[in-house]
Amino acid sequence: xxxxxxxxxxxxxxxxxxxxxxxxxxxxxxxxxxxxxxxxxxxxxxxxxxxxxxxxxxxxxxxxxxxxxxxxxxxxxxxxxxxxxxxxxxxxxxxxxxxxxxxxxxxxxxxxxxxxxxxxxxxxxxxxxxxxxxxxxxxxxxxxxxxxxxxxxxxxxxxxxxxxxxxxxxxxxxxxxxxxxxxxxxxxxxxxxxxxxxxxxxxxxxxxxxxxxxxxxxxxxxxxxxxxxxxxxxxxxxxxxxxxxxxxxxxxxxxxxx
Amino acid sequence: xxxxxxxxxxxxxxxxxxxxxxxxxxxxxxxxxxxxxxxxxxxxxxxxxxxxxxxxxxxxxxxxxxxxxxxxxxxxxxxxxxxxxxxxxxxxxxxxxxxxxxxxxxxxxxxxxxxxxxxxxxxxxxxxxxxxxxxxxxxxxxxxxxxxxxxxxxxxxxxxxxxxxxxxxxxxxxxxxxxxxxxxxxxxxxxxxxxxxxxxxxxxxxxxxxxxxxxxxxxxxxxxxxxxxxxxxxxxxxxxxxxxxxxxxxxxxxxxxxxxxxxxxxxxxxxxxxx
Numbered sequence: 001x002x003x004x005x006x007x008x009x010x011x012x013x014x015x016x017x018x019x020x021x022x023x024x025x026x027x028x029x030x031x032x033x034x035x036x037x038x039x040x041x042x043x044x045x046x047x048x049x050x051x052x053x054x055x056x057x058x059x060x061x062x063x064x065x066x067x068x069x070x071x072x073x074x075x076x077x078x079x080x081x082x083x084x085x086x087x088x089x090x091x092x093x094x095x096x097x098x099x100x101x102x103x104x105x106x107x108x109x110x111x112x113x114x115x116x117x118x119x120x121x122x123x124x125x126x127x128x129x130x131x132x133x134x135x136x137x138x139x140x141x142x143x144x145x146x147x148x149x150x151x152x153x154x155x156x157x158x159x160x161x162x163x164x165x166x167x168x169x170x171x172x173x174x175x176x177x178x179x180x181x182x183x184x185x186x187x188x189x190x191x192x193x194x195x196x197x198x199x200x201x202x203x204x205x206x207x208x209x210x211x212x213x214x215x216x217x218x219x220x221x222x223x224x225x226x227x228x229x230x231x232x233x234x235x236x237x238x239x240x241x242x243x244x245x246x247x248x249x250x251x252x253x254x255x256x257x258x
Numbered sequence: 259x260x261x262x263x264x265x266x267x268x269x270x271x272x273x274x275x276x277x278x279x280x281x282x283x284x285x286x287x288x289x290x291x292x293x294x295x296x297x298x299x300x301x302x303x304x305x306x307x308x309x310x311x312x313x314x315x316x317x318x319x320x321x322x323x324x325x326x327x328x329x330x331x332x333x334x335x336x337x338x339x340x341x342x343x344x345x346x347x348x349x350x351x352x353x354x355x356x357x358x359x360x361x362x363x364x365x366x367x368x369x370x371x372x373x374x375x376x377x378x379x380x381x382x383x384x385x386x387x388x389x390x391x392x393x394x395x396x397x398x399x400x401x402x403x404x405x406x407x408x409x410x411x412x413x414x415x416x417x418x419x420x421x422x423x424x425x426x427x428x429x430x431x432x433x434x435x436x437x438x439x440x441x442x443x444x445x446x447x448x449x450x451x452x453x454x455x456x457x458x459x460x461x462x463x464x465x466x467x468x469x470x471x472x473x474x475x476x477x478x479x480x481x482x483x484x485x486x487x488x489x490x491x492x493x494x495x496x497x498x499x500x501x502x503x504x505x506x507x508x509x510x511x512x513x514x515x516x517x518x519x520x521x522x523x524x525x526x527x528x529x530x531x532x533x
Contacts, residue, residue, distance in 0.1 A: 028439035072530075077367070077368055078530050079526075079527040102365065104293050113289060116282055116285045117286075
C-alpha cells in the first residue's frame with residue numbers, strides 16, 4: 001500500500017449537537033438531573049467523507065453552515081455528539097492565530113510552552129524557537145508578556161508557531177488576518193511551501209472561487225450543517241455560487257486583509 | 259451495565275492520558291508555578307509571605323489575645339499550630355484554585371488539542387511543589403527548636419501522597435463544574451472559611467467529648483489531614499493506630515474518586531462547548 005492511499009481524515013456519520021439551556025443554572029442542574037428542559041441545535045448533521053493523504057480540499061459554505069465546528073473537530077478540540085472522527089497526523093490549524101496563548105508569558109516562553117505541550121524534546125523546541133523568532137520578526141517584544149502585544153504581533157507569533165511544526169494536515173482559513181501586506185505575502189509564501197511538501201493534506205476554508213480552484217482539486221460544500229456537495233472543485237464552485245459568467249480576472253489573493 | 263462500561267472507559271482514558279502526557283504534566287506544573295508568582299515585584303516571596311502572615315495572625319490571636327497558647331505534649335503551641343496550618347494551605351489552595359483549574363487553562367481546552375483530565379493534575383502538582391517546600395521548612399523549624407527527626411517521620415510521605423491524591427481528585431471533580439457554572443466556583447470560594455473552622459485545624463478532633471459527633475467529624479478529610487501531619491510532628495502516632503479515622507478517610511477518598519469520575523465522564527465532551 002502506497003502512502004498516497006492512506007486516509008488522513010475520515011468522518012463517519014458525524015453529528016454535532018449543541019444543547020441550549022435557558023440559563024447557566026439549568027445547564028448546571030442538567031448534570032445531576034435529566035429532566036431539565038433544553039433545545040438542541042445541530043451544527044453538523046450526518047457528515048461522512050474521507051480525505052486521503054496529500055489531497056487538498058476546499059471547504060465552502062455560508063456563515064453558520066457548520067464549517068467552524070467541523071474544523072474544530074478536525075483540530076481535536078471539539079467532540080462529535082454522535083459518529084466518529086478519525087484524524088491521522090499532526091494538525092496545524094491556521095484559524096484563530098491569536099488564540100491558544102498564555103498572555104502572562106512572553107512570545108518566546110509561549111513557543112517553549114507550545115513545544116512542551118506537543119511533546120517536543122529540548123533540541124526541537126530550541127529549533128522551533130529560533131524559526132519562530134526569526135519569522136515573526138517582532139524585535140524585542142518577543143521577550144515581553146503577550147498581553148502587551150498588539151493584535152498584529154499576536155497574529156505574527158501565532159502564524160509563525162503553527163507554520164513551523166511541520167504539519168501533516170494543514171487547515172487554513174482564507175479570511176486569515178495576519179497584519180500588513182509585507183507580512184501577508186511572507187505568510188502566503190510559507191503556506192505555499194508547506195502545501196508543496198510531499199504528503200501534506202490541505203483543508204482550505206474559503207468563500208472565493210478563484211483561490212479555491214487555484215489551490216484545491218476537490219471541493220466540499222456545507223449547507224446548514226449538512227454536506228450538500230462533494231466532488232471536483234470546479235463543480236463544487238458551480239454548485240456553491242450557481243452557474244457563472246465568463247471569468248474576467250483570476251483572484252490571486254490567498255489571504256485577505258481584515 | 260452500560261453505565262459501568264462508561265465509567266470504566268473514563269478510568270482507562272484518564273490513566274492513558276496521564277501516562278502519555280506524564281512529561282508534559284511535570285513541565286506544566288512548573289509553568290503553573292511561574293505563572294502564579296510572575297508579574298508581582300516580590301515574586302517567589304509571596305509563597306512564603308502569605309502563609310507566614312496567616313501563621314502569625316493565628317499565633318497572635320491564640321497566644322496573646324485568647325491566652326490559649328500553652329504547650330501541647332511538650333511542643334510549643336506555635337509548632338503545633340504550623341503542623342496543622344501548613345497542610346491546610348495546600349488544601350485551601352486546592353479547594354479554590356484547583357476547582358478553577360480548567361478556567362485558568364481554558365486555552366488548553368478550547369484551542370489546543372490537549373488531554374483535559376491532566377489539567378487539574380498539573381495544577382495540583384504545582385501547588386504540591388510549593389507545599390513540599392513549606393513542609394521542608396516546617397521540619398527545619400522543628401529541628402531548630404530542638405526536636406530532631408524520629409521514626410514517625412517515615413509516615414510523612416503517606417500523608418503527603420494522600421493529601422495530593424484526595425485533592426487532585428477533588429480538582430478533577432470540581433473544575434468541570436466550575437467551567438460549566440460560575441455559581442459553583444463562587445459557592446466553593448465562599449465555603450472555604452467555613453471548612454477551615456469546621457475542621458480540626460485550630461482544635462483537636464480527639465478532644466471532642468461526644469463520641470458520635472467526634473466520629474462524624476472524622477469523616478472530614480481536612481480534619482484527617484491536619485491531624486495526620488500532627489501525628490508525624492507532634493502526637494507521635496502511626497496512621498494505622500486510629501483505625502476509624504483511616505476508615506473514614508478511605509471512605510471519603512473512594513467517594514471523591516467516584517464523584518470525580520461521574521462529572522468527568524458526564525462533561526468531558528461538553529467542556530469545550532461551554533468554556
